[in-house]
Amino acid sequence: MTTALRSIFAKPVDRPIDGVIKADDEASLRIELDEYVITDEIGKRLETFLDAYNNYDTANGVWISGFFGSGKSHLLKMLALLMENREVDGARSFDIFEEKLTDQPMLLGALRKAVSVPSKSILFNIDQKADVISKTDVDALLSVFQKVFDEACGYYGKLPHIAQFERDLDDRGQLATFKDAYAAAADKPWERGREQAALERKNIATAFAEVTGGDPTDAGDILGQYRADTRVSIEDFAVKVKAWIDKQGPKFRLNFFVDEVGQYIAENVKLMTNLQTIAESLNTKCKGQAWVIVTSQQDMEAIIGDGKTFQSQDFSKIMGRFGVKMPLNSADVAEVIQRRLLSKTEEGQVRLGNLHDREENNLKTLFDFTDGSIKLKNFDGRTNFVSSYPFPPYQYMLFQMAITSLSQHNAFEGKHSSVGERSMLGVFQEVAKKMADQPVGGLATFDLMFEGIRTALKSAVQQSIQIAEKEIQDIDPFAIQVLKALFLVKYVKEFKPTVRNISVLLLSEFDTDQVKQRRKIEEALSFLERNTLIQRNGEVYEFLTNEEKDVEAEIKALNVDPSELSKEMETLAFDTILRHRKIKHLATGNEYSFSRKLDDHLLGREHELSINLISPFSDDVASPDVNPGAKLAKFPV
Known part of the structure; x- marks a missing residue:
């Protein structure tokens, strides 16, 4: 009796396995954590990352690279869950990984130390989050970072001026009161109302005036004023991140996990330098309390293009900021x-x-x-x-x-x-x-x-x-x-x-x-x-x-004019193979002109000596004593 292949596998080979890990997919987090495999090489990469993370010096950037389907996104997602030590289906991420590392005490110890630092992970695919932001915008990359940060803070990330309006109210301890006042005036929650801000001016003004003690008439265009005044800059973004971190307590960290950033920035020098500047500004303001961990294709030079030397140089500068490299291989x-x-x-x-x-x-x-x-x-x-x-x-x-x-x-x-x-x-x-x-x-x-x-x-x-x-x-x-x-x-x-x-x-x-x-x-x-x-x-x-x-x-279907073919063969034979027009007699040094013939057809003037080249198209090729691949010269006696 034959044994089927399926019977020799330890786990059902046809069980659901999500071949492509998505940053925003939370439906199967427990399965992704349980089935993640820490190979020897990945273990070494993790040790490098954790050493830098636990012993911050100057670098706050991590670059995970690999080819299509190599597991970059899966690793990024696992790091995001682990650093935050997020609870998934009743179990902490670290506890799940602890069982995988029983034979690697050094790595386990480094991971335990990293997890002990309170942190929040912001995990996102940059192309998905940039769906309404044009890459041609010089601040496109910053806008994405600002958007995901605002959303993580509980603000409305799609419109930065509304997020800033909420942030200012929150800083004054009035956001919750404003939400209640708006819900009473508009008969809908603020989370719905802010999506229709242009149609909700009156209710927004009423709620704002009630919270601040002002006149609703004066607050009639409060969001319009915020739209006009709100500007996005990398330095301001870093300052906001630092202020938010300080509110969370000492040693708290905010980590940005960005999937597929390499492809997003590859075609635009400005986006490249913006990524570098964002990482540097977060490092300067936050002193190791804000990290940027990204994934990218392994062969960035192929994406950038061989002819774009200036882009390659900019990319090299970026890599200097991302001091921790985690390449994945076959x-x-x-x-x-x-x-x-x-x-x-x-x-x-x-x-x-x-x-x-x-x-x-x-x-x-x-x-x-x-x-x-x-x-x-x-x-x-x-x-x-x-x-x-x-x-x-x-x-x-x-x-x-x-x-x-x-x-x-x-x-x-x-x-x-x-x-x-x-x-x-x-x-x-x-x-x-x-x-x-x-x-x-x-x-x-x-x-x-x-x-x-x-x-x-x-x-x-x-x-x-x-x-x-x-x-x-x-x-x-x-x-x-x-x-x-x-x-x-x-x-x-x-x-x-x-x-x-x-x-x-x-x-x-x-x-x-x-x-x-x-x-x-x-x-x-x-x-x-x-x-x-x-x-x-x-x-x-x-x-x-x-x-x-x-x-x-x-x-195959092309009909070639015999005269054109003969002309091309003549050029090949007597302008490429036999370029000289005379034969030199070595003993005497005399030179003799010769007739040029191709497949027995005379080309040009006739002389006493002649050289006849036989091509594969000649009738002589069919004769058994002639090798089609050989050069054949006939000299008349």
Whole structure:
């Protein structure tokens, strides 16, 4: 009796796992806390952050970087919950993490010390909070910070002048009284009334006059006066933050956790410098009591652009302010996927251990990429085999490279290179769910990763695959697998999609007949090439985008005038290959002119000597004694 893959996993592989963590999503906080995996590398990053946080010197900025789906947002969210030690479903965040760190006493001690400092976390995705603020506004970034700070204080963040009106009343101890007076006058709560401030002038004036003891007529346009007088500046913002912190008590901290800030500022030098200035001003005014922790794509240079040197310089200055760096890499993601999704039962570990022992001698060659391709990780011992199965280890790095390069070529819907509906964890889960009912012993092929990002890809990018699925799925389904694999690695320059390497990508069984597999792939490649879905360049095959496919089809359909072809061949032959017009006799030093011939056709004047070059278009090429790739010269006697 065969054993299904789903039975060897410690947790149901099809259980709900939110592949993309959102800063403003509080529906599954407990699950996110419970399932967060602290890898060895993340543990080291946390130690660096906590050391700076607990022993403040000069830096108050933390920069979390990583590629698409690497877990930046998840880490940021966990830090926000931990620093505030927020209670989630009856348990404190620190208590949940304490169970994860029983074998790391130093890290646990540092975290306990950080949590003991009273603090408030303001966690937000900057693009979401900036929905009504234009990036072209020079104060766009500051406006977002001011907005979330006002909201955290309980004020109306959408309109800064109303927030300032509330703050002034609060400072005078009159805000609660004003709210009661307004509710009595307007028969609605102030929280609703302030959203309709333009229509509520009379009720606002009545309530304000009652609280301050003034004349309602004089207060008729009180919010209009605030609108005219309210100005936003970075220094004023820092002063307000400091004043609020002081009200909370000694040593209190206010920490801003900002998701996806790198993409938001990348295209605007002013926004870059504003971020730096905000962090510096908070540091100057608050002396380590206000921190700015942000996430960004790992390859900021790719987002900024190679030609924008001045922006790169500004970005370098920003990085100087964010002294604590927390980069996340593919090793972190692989460990998270293995521990959170692919952990095995004891019986499963034994079964896979036996499978490893049986296949151990073949593993080194089965997943070895050749033909000058990048060196990717292979199975490394029994433990690694059990933890990674059914995914060959090369897939973690190669898939990361694939989605990063696709992002750089604008393949995903949405803004910048981080946008997509799937993280790597989500994609690997989709593949595992698809294989759940297959017998133990099979392997995940690389083309299956395509389904995990399909919904995040622009329709134009995947149109070729969609058409191919409709037209040739029934004819050659394996060719579709090859096509999807080639799509994923299209822009990965370090990977060479030769027949051998494609065979590795599509290896579904350890005991696959390699000769039969190679023949099957060659037939699929030939079929795809005939249908102008891929192109061949030497031994390498490449997926064709819509634009490239159109060009390739036009090239194939183009009728070339023989005279134009002859003229181009003549230029290539006698202006590039044989540029000299005379032959020099070395013994005597005499030079002799020669007739130039191409495929037996005379070009120019005739001389006693002649050189005849045979091109691939010549009739002589078809004769068995002529090598088409050789240069052939005929000298008359």
